[in-house]
Structures are given as C-alpha cells and as structure tokens.
Amino acid sequence: MSSDPARTTLSQAVQFHQSGRLDEAETLYRQFLSKTPENANLLHLLGMLLFQKGQRKEGLSHLRHAVNSDPSVAAFHLNFGSALAQDGQLQEAIAETRKALALSRGDAQAHFNLGHLLENCQQWDEAATSYRRAIQVRPDFAPAHNNLGNVLYSLGKSEDAESSYRAALRYRPLDPKTHKNLGRALHDLGRLSESTAAYQRAIELAPDDPEALTNLGAVLASNRRFDDAIAAYQKALTLHPADTAAMTNLGNALKDIGRVDEAIAWFTRALDLGADSRTGSCLNVVIHLHPDYDPPRIAQVHQQWEQRFARPLAPLSDFYPNDRTASRRIRIGYVSPSFSDHIVGHCVIALLSNHDHEAFEVFCYSDTRRPDAMTDRLRVTADAWRNTVGLSDEQLTSLIRQDQIDILVDLNMHMDRNRMLVFARKPAPVQITWIGYPSTTGLRTVDYRLSDPYLDPPGAGESFYSEKTIRLPESYWCYQPLDNLPDANELPALRNGYITFGCLNSFVKVNDTCLRLWARVLRGVENSRLLLLAPEGSARLRVLNVLQSEEIDESRIGFFDRHPRRKYMELYHQLDLGLDTTPYAGHTTTLDSLWMGVPLVTLIGATVVGRAGYSQLANLGLPELVASNPDSHVAIAASLAGDLERLSRLRRTLRMRMEQSPIMDAKRFAANVELAYRGMWRRWCASRAR
Numbered sequence: 155m156s157s158d159p160a161r162t163t164l165s166q167a168v169q170f171h172q173s174g175r176l177d178e179a180e181t182l183y184r185q186f187l188s189k190t191p192e193n194a195n196l197l198h199l200l201g202m203l204l205f206q207k208g209q210r211k212e213g214l215s216h217l218r219h220a221v222n223s224d225p226s227v228a229a230f231h232l233n234f235g236s237a238l239a240q241d242g243q244l245q246e247a248i249a250e251t252r253k254a255l256a257l258s259r260g261d262a263q264a265h266f267n268l269g270h271l272l273e274n275c276q277q278w279d280e281a282a283t284s285y286r287r288a289i290q291v292r293p294d295f296a297p298a299h300n301n302l303g304n305v306l307y308s309l310g311k312s313e314d315a316e317s318s319y320r321a322a323l324r325y326r327p328l329d330p331k332t333h334k335n336l337g338r339a340l341h342d343l344g345r346l347s348e349s350t351a352a353y354q355r356a357i358e359l360a361p362d363d364p365e366a367l368t369n370l371g372a373v374l375a376s377n378r379r380f381d382d383a384i385a386a387y388q389k390a391l392t393l394h395p396a397d398t399a400a401m402t403n404l405g406n407a408l409k410d411i412g413r414v415d416e417a418i419a420w421f422t423r424a425l426d427l428g429a430d431s432r433t434g435s436c437l438n439v440v441i442h443l444h445p446d447y448d449p450p451r452i453a454q455v456h457q458q459w460e461q462r463f464a465r466p467l468a469p470l471s472d473f474y475p476n477d478r479t480a481s482r483r484i485r486i487g488y489v490s491p492s493f494s495d496h497i498v499g500h501c502v503i504a505l506l507s508n509h510d511h512e513a514f515e516v517f518c519y520s521d522t523r524r525p526d527a528m529t530d531r532l533r534v535t536a537d538a539w540r541n542t543v544g545l546s547d548e549q550l551t552s553l554i555r556q557d558q559i560d561i562l563v564d565l566n567m568h569m570d571r572n573r574m575l576v577f578a579r580k581p582a583p584v585q586i587t588w589i590g591y592p593s594t595t596g597l598r599t600v601d602y603r604l605s606d607p608y609l610d611p612p613g614a615g616e617s618f619y620s621e622k623t624i625r626l627p628e629s630y631w632c633y634q635p636l637d638n639l640p641d642a643n644e645l646p647a648l649r650n651g652y653i654t655f656g657c658l659n660s661f662v663k664v665n666d667t668c669l670r671l672w673a674r675v676l677r678g679v680e681n682s683r684l685l686l687l688a689p690e691g692s693a694r695l696r697v698l699n700v701l702q703s704e705e706i707d708e709s710r711i712g713f714f715d716r717h718p719r720r721k722y723m724e725l726y727h728q729l730d731l732g733l734d735t736t737p738y739a740g741h742t743t744t745l746d747s748l749w750m751g752v753p754l755v756t757l758i759g760a761t762v763v764g765r766a767g768y769s770q771l772a773n774l775g776l777p778e779l780v781a782s783n784p785d786s787h788v789a790i791a792a793s794l795a796g797d798l799e800r801l802s803r804l805r806r807t808l809r810m811r812m813e814q815s816p817i818m819d820a821k822r823f824a825a826n827v828e829l830a831y832r833g834m835w836r837r838w839c840a841s842r843a844r
Contacts, residue, residue: 194224228257262292281305296326310523310543312342330360346377364390368400381691383407398429411693431463435568449618456596464578474583480839487559491521491571495528501589504632506535508824547575554581566590592762594619606630608769628816629773632823633745642751643727645802653795656685656729659743663735673704678792685712726750739766751805755791757781
C-alpha cells in the first residue's frame with residue numbers, strides 16, 4: 155500500500171521543525187494551511203513555530219485560533235498557556251492550563267505548568283498543590299520536587315523544602331540548581347556547614363554560576379567568615395561584572411568588617427547598574443556609619459531612594475474607610491521580620507506586653523522566618539498575629555487594608571528584609587517608624603517618627619527627617635533584660651591590677667576614628683587593656699594596624715567573637731569600663747553593658763544615631779559620662795579609670811539604677827507611647843472632619 159503524499163509531507167515538516175529547520179517547516183505548514191485554514195493541528199504547529207522564532211504576536215494568534223477551532227485537545231491549551239506565560243499574560247495562561255487539566259487530569263506536565271504559573275503569581279498554597287499532583291502522577295518528576303521545595307521555602311517551611319530538594323536529587327543528582335536551592339534552605343535553617351557543602355557541590359557542577367558563588371558568600375558571611383565571603387563575591391563578579399546582587403552582598407560584607415567607604419562604593423555602583431530597593435536600603439543604613447555623612451547628606455540620600463523606589467508606589471487616593479471616631483479603640487499594626495530572639499524582639503516586648511487592650515487592638519505582621527521562644531512570647535501579646543512570610547509587598551498591603559489598621563508601625567527601618575515598599579503604598583491612614591534605629595525612612599508616606607528629648611533636642615535638625623518627630627517624654631527605649639542572664643560581678647581591675655576597657659558593639663561601628671580616639675584613652679591610662687567584639691581575619695588585623703600606628707602594643711588588645719546572648723552578657727564580666735563608638739553609638743548594646751554593671755563613656759554625635767548613649771545615660775542620671783568632644787571623652791575615661799572605688803560602686807548599683815529609671819518602667823513607657831498614638835489618631839480624625 156502506498157503512503158499518503160500529504161501525510162508524508164506534513165511528517166517531513168514536523169521533522170524540519172524538530173530539527174531546527176524552522177523556515178522550511180514554516181513554508182510547508184503555510185502551504186497546508188492555505189488548503190485547510192481551519193485545521194487546528196496545523197494552526198497549533200505553526201503558532202508554536204512562530205512563537206519559537208520570536209514572532210510572538212502572530213504565534214499567539216495562531217495558537218488562539220487552534221484552541222478555538224478544536225477546544226477538546228489538552229495539548230493545544232497547554233502549549234497556548236505556556237506561550238501566554240512567556241508573553242507575560244499570566245492570568246490567561248493559568249486559565250488555559252486549567253482547561254488542559256480539565257481534559258487530562260493525569261498529565262503531570264500540565265500540573266507542573268500550572269504550579270509554575272501559580273508560583274510566579276506568588277499563589278504559594280495553590281502552586282504547592284499543583285506540584286504535589288504532578289508528583290503523584292509521576293513520582294520521579296525531579297523538577298516538580300525542586301519547584302515544590304522553592305514554594306515551601308517561600309512559605310518559610312525550610313525543613314519541608316529541604317525534603318523536597320533531597321527528593322529531587324534522588325532522581326537528578328547532578329542538577330546544580332537543586333544543590334543550590336538545598337544550600338539556601340539549609341542556610342535558612344542555620345545549618346551553615348551543610349549549606350556550605352551544598353553550594354560547593356553546585357559550584358563543582360556549574361563553575362560559571364555567579365549566583366551559587368554569591369549565595370555561598372552569604373553563608374560564609376553568616377558564619378562570620380567575612381574574608382572568605384568577600385573572595386566568593388569577588389569571584390562571582392569576575393564571572394558576571396554587572397551582577398548587582400553580588401555587589402550588594404560584597405558591600406554588606408565589607409561593612410561588616412568596618413570597610414565602610416568600600417561598602418558605600420559598591421552599593422552606589424550597584425544602584426547605578428539598576429539594583430533594586432534592597433540595595434538602596436543598604437546604602438541608607440551604611441551611611442549612618444560614616445563620619446563624613448552629616449544630617450543634610452543623609453537626608454539627600456534618603457530622598458533619592460524615595461524618589462526612585464517609593465514615590466511611584468504612592469496611592470492615588472487618600473481615602474480610608476476607617477471609623478473616624480477619635481475616642482474609639484484604635485487598631486495598631488506592628489510590622490517586622492524580627493519578632494524573635496533579635497534586638498527588635500527584645501526592644502518591643504516591654505511595649506507589647508503592656509498595651510491597654512481596651513483602648514488598643516494590637517495586630518502583629520510577622521515576617522519571621524525562624525520563629526523561636528521569643529516569638530511565642532510576643533505572639534501572646536497580640537490580639538491578632540499575621541504570619542506574612544511569603545507575602546509580596548502588594549499582598550501584605552492588601553491584608554493591612556483588609557484589617558483596617560488605623561496606625562501602622564514600622565519596626566525595621568531600612569535594615570534587612572524591611573517592608574519600606576509596603577509603607578510607600580500607605581495601607582493605613584497613619585504610619586510611624588520606631589526602634590529599627592532612630593533616623594528617617596525618607597518616605598513621605600510615613601507620618602511620624604518616635605524619638606526623645608535627648609536624641610532630638612527640640613529644634614535640632616528636624617527638617618532633615620521626612621517624618622514629623624514625636625518625642626516621648628523620657629526615653630526612646632524600654633529595656634527588658636529577660637530571663638536567665640548572669641549577675642554583675644566584682645570589678646575585674648581589683649583582681650587584674652589594671653583597667654580593661656571594652657566595646658561589644660557590632661563591629662560595623664568600629665572605624666578608624668574610634669580606634670584613634672580609643673588609642674588616646676589607652677595612652678592616658680597606663681597598663682590598660684582594650685577588648686573588642688570583632689570577627690577573625692582582616693578585621694582584627696586592621697584594628698591592630700591602626701592601634702600600632704598610634705603606639706599601642708598589640709599585647710594590650712584582645713578580641714571576642716559573637717556568642718549566644720547569655721554568653722555574650724558574660725563577656726561584660728571581663729570589662730571595667732566601656733568605650734562607645736562614634737559616629738554611630740551603641741544602642742541596645744549600651745543598655746546591656748549598663749545592666750551588667752559596666753558604665754561607659756559616650757561622645758555626643760552629630761547625627762541622631764550618635765546620641766543614643768547620651769539619651770540612655772541622661773535617663774539614668776549619669777550625664778557626667780557624656781562627652782561633648784574627643785578631648786573630654788579621653789578625660790572622662792581617664793578619670794573614671796583612676797577611681798576604682800567609683801567604678802566598683804557603679805558596678806554594684808547600675809542595675810538598681812536602671813530598674814528605677816524610665817528606661818525599665820514598662821507601664822510608664824507603654825502609656826507614653828499610647829498617648830502619642832492617641833494624639834496622632836485625633837489629628838488624623840480632625841483633618842478628615844474639615
């Protein structure tokens with residue numbers, strides 16, 4: 155029997171198509187369509203070919219014609235959905251993929267495609283369901299296991315994500331992307347050695363992948379191996395010189411070892427190349443650490459960030475459906491990624507534990523990826539707890555609007571994993587910032603910033619904040635030392651025979667200006683020592699080099715690395731007297747020092763972040779420990795170091811002094827904050843009544 159010539163020619167056209175001879179295949183497809191213009195199969199084949207050639211508009215037209223001509227073929231809907239997705243038409247792509255599934259429930263690829271589309275729309279739960287269905291149909295479907303892991307990771311379920319990635323690797327053990335994803339999940343779980351190994355395996359399989367190197371650098375930085383992290387980022391940049399993610403991470407690692415000038419340069423370069431708002435936020439934070447950035451210059455950088463990233467998101471209308479009764483119960487929403495054993499968690503627990511719930515309904519929007527015991531303590535203080543891990547800024551904005559929050563409080567400022575772009579959308583009628591660090595968000599949509607009379611003396615530079623400053627009457631901080639912390643010990647100098655100065659502030663605040671100031675103190679106090687919290691490697695070498703250039707022998711310098719909280723607090727047992735950093739002073743660290751009986755000398759800074767020590771010591775009735783210039787800083791430190799009786803007395807009494815001060819009067823602090831909230835709300839209600 156002879157074969158059908160037309161069928162043979164169509165088969166040949168398909169072979170041309172599959173082998174990449176697209177022009178020849180197109181000619182044959184069009185010849186056949188000229189004879190049978192409603193042939194759905196031909197329309198489908200030509201549409202796929204045209205889309206493959208980059209002729210998207212005509213290709214989509216033919217694919218649409220195919221599904222309309224014969225809507226009973228699942229493959230037509232599936233491929234049309236894939237083409238729509240590539241064209242950015244995600245919702246129509248989802249609809250077509252669902253039609254394919256309605257015709258063929260047992261198609262693993264269709265379930266996978268739908269999962270991928272839903273994942274791109276950040277519809278995480280539905281995406282996970284689709285990937286699981288694909289796996290049910292085809293248990294060895296490695297990409298489905300991998301993508302399910304990605305969805306679970308986005309939901310903050312890193313343990314489940316790890317299981318999915320390991321399942322994918324059982325079927326596809328040489329896939330570098332899955333090893334890379336596994337490394338990310340392990341990093342999130344804090345299993346840094348395993349994460350490092352996963353990334354190293356990914357790099358072995360794909361040596362030219364800059365993302366794997368960048369991610370490896372992030373794990374090394376989390377493990378405080380900053381020099382190794384910097385090397386990984388630099389290698390990533392040799393592979394991809396315009397990689398803004400690697401530049402941003404490199405900037406952060408340089409910041410962490412005190413190389414602030416270089417950090418600023420890398421953030422600026424990344425922004426020039428189109429980096430996102432995260433990089434801009436990193437720049438906003440790091441400039442506070444640089445001695446050359448005064449309030450006008452800091453304000454300018456924040457204004458540039460706001461114009462570029464936030465202003466386009468501002469709402470077109472200022473209408474809110476909230477009940478405008480000024481005296482009613484107010485809904486307060488707190489937003490943070492750090493409702494956990496983190497400085498923010500420690501700072502907010504006193505306020506959240508003492509709210510008047512008859513007058514205020516408290517909502518917490520928690521982006522906390524690794525909840526812990528502190529998360530549990532914070533959760534019970536809220537009337538409503540919203541887990542926002544995995545929510546996009548748009549989704550979180552919608553949730554806050556649905557909750558009809560009256561006053562939305564940012565607890566993070568521009569620090570890592572901030573939600574500044576939610577505040578840019580202004581989902582609540584009144585928005586304020588507090589406790590991340592005392593400065594400005596730069597956002598026109600944030601109405602207020604909390605401060606105190608010492609951080610922001612009345613009339614001092616308020617024009618450099620985008621927000622209106624509301625001064626709490628006493629303290630910006632309310633300290634809660636929490637449980638299981640050690641008692642203060644006897645003054646170490648009585649045992650050692652010499653004074654030990656120290657600074658346990660984050661090393662990012664330790665610059666050459668600080669070191670040279672501290673060298674003057676060491677020169678003025680014979681046989682004294684200095685202990686610092688500093689990562690190993692080049693950071694410590696820089697400290698020694700600067701101090702040696704100031705005639706301080708390295709035998710007088712000692713270092714600690716970071717420790718869990720109780721062990722960190724025990725380090726204060728080795729210090730007689732603290733030396734504060736400048737221009738960015740210690741904040742919670744200073745309160746920790748004072749709680750452990752270690753007084754410190756602080757230098758009033760030119761910016762608000764440099765006046766924290768002044769605020770805290772003034773609230774404790776110890777203004778004599780506050781220096782107005784470097785000379786007085788050296789003189790105060792030397793005077794205290796020469797008076798062991800006074801140091802011993804302070805060591806015995808500082809804890810009681812704190813307990814009796816506004817800094818630890820949680821009920822009083824909460825009442826002050828609530829009074830500020832009520833005033834903000836009354837002003838908003840009055841403005842709407844006009």
